Amino acid sequence: MSFDSSEFPFLNPATDRRVAIITGGNSGVGFYTVLQLYLHGYIVYIAGRSKSRCQKSIKELKKKAMAIRSSYSAEQASSRYRGDLHFLEVDLSVLNSVVRAVETFKSMEDHLHILVNNAGAMALPYSVTCDNFEILLQTNYISPFLLTTKLLPMLEKTGDKFPKSGPPRIVYLSSVGHQLAFSYFKLSNTFNYRPNFVFTWLRYGMAKTAGIHFMKMLALRNPKILCMTVHPGLVMNANLFTYFTRLPLVGLLFWCMFQIFGYFFGVTSEEGARAVIKCTLDPQLRAEDDNGKYFGVEGKEAVPSSVARNMDYAARTWIWTIHQLNERGFIIPTND
Numbered sequence: 001m002s003f004d005s006s007e008f009p010f011l012n013p014a015t016d017r018r019v020a021i022i023t024g025g026n027s028g029v030g031f032y033t034v035l036q037l038y039l040h041g042y043i044v045y046i047a048g049r050s051k052s053r054c055q056k057s058i059k060e061l062k063k064k065a066m067a068i069r070s071s072y073s074a075e076q077a078s079s080r081y082r083g084d085l086h087f088l089e090v091d092l093s094v095l096n097s098v099v100r101a102v103e104t105f106k107s108m109e110d111h112l113h114i115l116v117n118n119a120g121a122m123a124l125p126y127s128v129t130c131d132n133f134e135i136l137l138q139t140n141y142i143s144p145f146l147l148t149t150k151l152l153p154m155l156e157k158t159g160d161k162f163p164k165s166g167p168p169r170i171v172y173l174s175s176v177g178h179q180l181a182f183s184y185f186k187l188s189n190t191f192n193y194r195p196n197f198v199f200t201w202l203r204y205g206m207a208k209t210a211g212i213h214f215m216k217m218l219a220l221r222n223p224k225i226l227c228m229t230v231h232p233g234l235v236m237n238a239n240l241f242t243y244f245t246r247l248p249l250v251g252l253l254f255w256c257m258f259q260i261f262g263y264f265f266g267v268t269s270e271e272g273a274r275a276v277i278k279c280t281l282d283p284q285l286r287a288e289d290d291n292g293k294y295f296g297v298e299g300k301e302a303v304p305s306s307v308a309r310n311m312d313y314a315a316r317t318w319i320w321t322i323h324q325l326n327e328r329g330f331i332i333p334t335n336d
């Protein structure tokens with residue numbers, strides 16, 4: 001069932017100021033998600049590791065928004081307000097950077113309506129971050145977990161303070177690649193084997209499955225916050241694939257393969273963003289009915305793998321993560 005994002009409510013930020021954070025909003029799926037939030041009147045913080053790349057994107061987003069608005073009728077132009085765009089520095093491969101980003105954000109805003117954990121990494125060879133986590137696990141899952149749990153009190157407060165705005169929302173970008181995490185799911189598996197082009201997928205699949213577990217656990221523990229997971233579709237020209245396409249000699253072969261695959265089965269970044277836009281803006285999604293759900297291309301509800309749906313695994317994922325973060329000095333209040 002297709003939808004038109006212009007049917008979602010447009011806000012006037014002067015009277016209804018709603019704030020969103022999106023990690024990796026400077027490129028790909030994140031970029032087009034930010035564009036729609038901005039066009040719908042949201043104050044959007046693009047959380048990224050490169051100030052120059054994010055600021056360049058902010059300029060491009062403003063230009064694109066102007067071009068879209070130039071096609072509005074006079075009535076639409078007078079009732080549809082743009083929000084605002086800001087940069088928030090965060091490097092997800094460094095846990096201290098995540099904590100600093102939360103502190104910086106809290107010094108600038110006292111409420112948060114939408115958090116989109118969009119940034120991700122893929123295909124990287126095995127390496128360990130300065131926090132001693134495997135790089136794909138930390139970027140795709142551990143850091144989003146820390147960011148989200150640190151912002152949770154603010155999201156809860158926002159829900160209580162602005163009941164008419166509907167529940168605050170958390171969206172996590174997983175991937176169909178989560179299906180590559182098999183039974184006997186254990187986050188302590190490092191899959192540090194060669195060749196990388198095989199085992200990197202197992203590490204990615206595990207991290208993206210953990211992200212689904214995380215949203216399911218949050219939905220259970222925080223029923224007033226609407227937590228959802230998205231697979232945006234296969235966007236074959238995303239920067240995510242550059243590890244393969246930059247390989248000497250075989251890189252060109254990979255590039256050709258991805259183009260052909262993308263032509264038949266892929267979506268553009270703009271199309272990929274539609275599922276995220278639906279999850280962030282559709283007023284019909286409700287905490288009572290939709291919490292913990294997984295959505296695929298175009299925001300169609302889908303069923304994740306049996307490992308990802310398994311609530312015993314989800315609970316173990318949650319506990320393992322809290323312990324690992326606590327061991328490194330990052331205390332997550334559990335309310336247990």
Ligand SMILES: NC(=O)c1ccc[n+]([C@@H]2O[C@H](COP(=O)([O-])OP(=O)(O)OC[C@H]3O[C@@H](n4cnc5c(N)ncnc54)[C@H](OP(=O)(O)O)[C@@H]3O)[C@@H](O)[C@H]2O)c1
Nearest residue numbers: 024027028029091092093118119120175234235238239240
């Ligand atoms: N593309 C696909 O086919 C596909 C399929 C399924 C799921 N997904 C998921 O969709 C999400 C968006 O992917 P995309 O296709 O839009 O890819 P993309 O264009 O490569 O975007 C990835 C974003 O993540 C950011 N990022 C990576 N590492 C980071 C770090 N350490 N700290 C902060 N930001 C970091 C990148 O920032 P820089 O610009 O600084 O590198 C970039 O903004 C990802 O979570 C991905 O796993 C993608």
